[in-house]
Amino acid sequence: MIFVDFKRAFDSLKHTAIWQTLAERGVPTKLVNIIKELYNNSTFQVIHRNRKSESIPVINGVKQGCVLSPLLFNIVSDTALSKANDTQRGIRWTLTVRLEDLDYADDIRLLAHTFNFIRTKPQRFHHETAKVGMKIYISKTK
Numbered sequence: 852m853i854f855v856d857f858k859r860a861f862d863s864l865k866h867t868a869i870w871q872t873l874a875e876r877g878v879p880t881k882l883v884n885i886i887k888e889l890y891n892n893s894t895f896q897v898i899h900r901n902r903k904s905e906s907i908p909v910i911n912g913v914k915q916g917c918v919l920s921p922l923l924f925n926i927v928s929d930t931a932l933s934k935a936n937d938t939q940r941g942i943r944w945t946l947t948v949r950l951e952d953l954d955y956a957d958d959i960r961l962l963a964h965t966f967n968f969i970r971t972k973p974q975r976f977h978h979e980t981a982k983v984g985m986k987i988y989i990s991k992t993k
Contacts, residue, residue: 853961853973856991860957861924862912866890868983872927886919911984921956928954931979940968
């Protein structure tokens with residue numbers, strides 16, 4: 852079992868990856884476009900010594916406090932996990948199904964039946980999660 856931790860997981864998802872994943876999962880284009888509009892032209896400013904910075908565009912991350920944010924994050928991370936687990940190397944769950952991972956939000960546990968199988972999982976997982984902007988926090992991953 853490998854316990855995976857991410858650096859700023861909810862803040863690092865690429866918006867383009869969110870839209871692409873929703874489309875891949877069969878979410879209707881009209882609904883994807885509505886969600887995109889929630890993120891369109893989002894900016895932030897930094898206040899330092901009572902002075903505001905220029906507006907900075909937000910191109911990564913899900914919105915804090917938005918009820919859609921956990922769902923969007925879970926859809927994208929689950930899709931990345933599914934792509935990384937294209938071979939059955941997890942723990943036997945039933946005769947035909949293997950349990951590849953346990954996840955709750957950004958807390959991920961990769962599972963495998965043998966040490967040899969578990970050795971290949973982090974590389975594949977890193978490859979797929981990096982595509983969507985997620986970065987594994989190496990020092991906190993055990």
